Amino acid sequence: MTNITFSDKGELEEVLINADTTSNQNIRLLDNFSSKSLQDPLRKYKKLYLILAILGAIAGFIVTFTPFGSLFFAFIGVVLAWFIIQGISLVRLLKLNWIDYSLPSSVTEKQLLDYLQNNFKHPEIQIEKGLIRGIDFIFNKTTIHTVSVYEKEKKFNIHSKMAKMARLKRGGRENSAKVYVIASQIVPFLSDLIKDAADSIDKNSHKQ
Structure with a gap:
């Protein structure tokens, strides 16, 4: 076993502070994501x-x-x-929707939903429980990005589609181009956010 030592108390405090703030990096990163930043x-x-x-x-x-x-x-x-x-x-959207992402630890959708609703706020993103399953991230009332968690496999998937009201405004028709433009940029952020949330939930469970 390797023993890790710190030269002084200040160095140890710095490490502990960095460990606490790491869990919020993706949340701060997503705070910078908005409809104005879309390319x-x-x-x-x-x-x-x-x-x-x-x-x-x-x-x-x-x-x-x-x-x-x-x-x-x-x-x-x-x-x-x-x-x-x-x-x-x-x-391109179908390819993006079929990607499976790995979780750092095994968590349930309910644990993720509770954690994100308590720790994540964004003026253009709403977090809701999915109609059947999953966690819905509703961006600017335009697109829905549903996170489905597979607890045993420690994986999750993000499925993007047009929001119901936005689709009704178009006469019930999808707009794959608009959904893809948003999904191609928000999905990487959401992926990091889910992984970070799962890691934080796991660390908190070991502290209790």
Whole structure:
């Protein structure tokens, strides 16, 4: 066994302070996450709107020899670009939703929910118990990120989707691009937050 010694009382206090504050690092990190900090990982694909609109306008003019035909085909190009971007977003979102993350210790969803509701506050994120199971992180009333915990395997999964009210505003339709833009940036933060919470719960249980 290796004995760890500290040169003075001040060094020991510093280590203890660092140990206490480590559990809050991800919470502070997530406090910096907001709708204003979002970046668009699909930005390079937005050029498709212009490219396909121009190609559509040229094709329309060649086929019809009229401005109306050119405009109509340009519109078709824009619609096609929208579907392509939605398709790319859906594939990426599905891959993100299927990732399993490891937990540092075995915890239940109830333990995580109680800990997070007592220790985590964010102006744009609400934490609720899932309708059937899991923990729902509702971001800005736009997307829901459901954390499902598999206690025996010590793993968890984060499934992102559009919030019900946001979907109703779109006539019941999903917007994979919008969900992916948010999920691609909030999921890494939530993953770290869950791991940190599980670690803190485990440490607290050993202290009791």
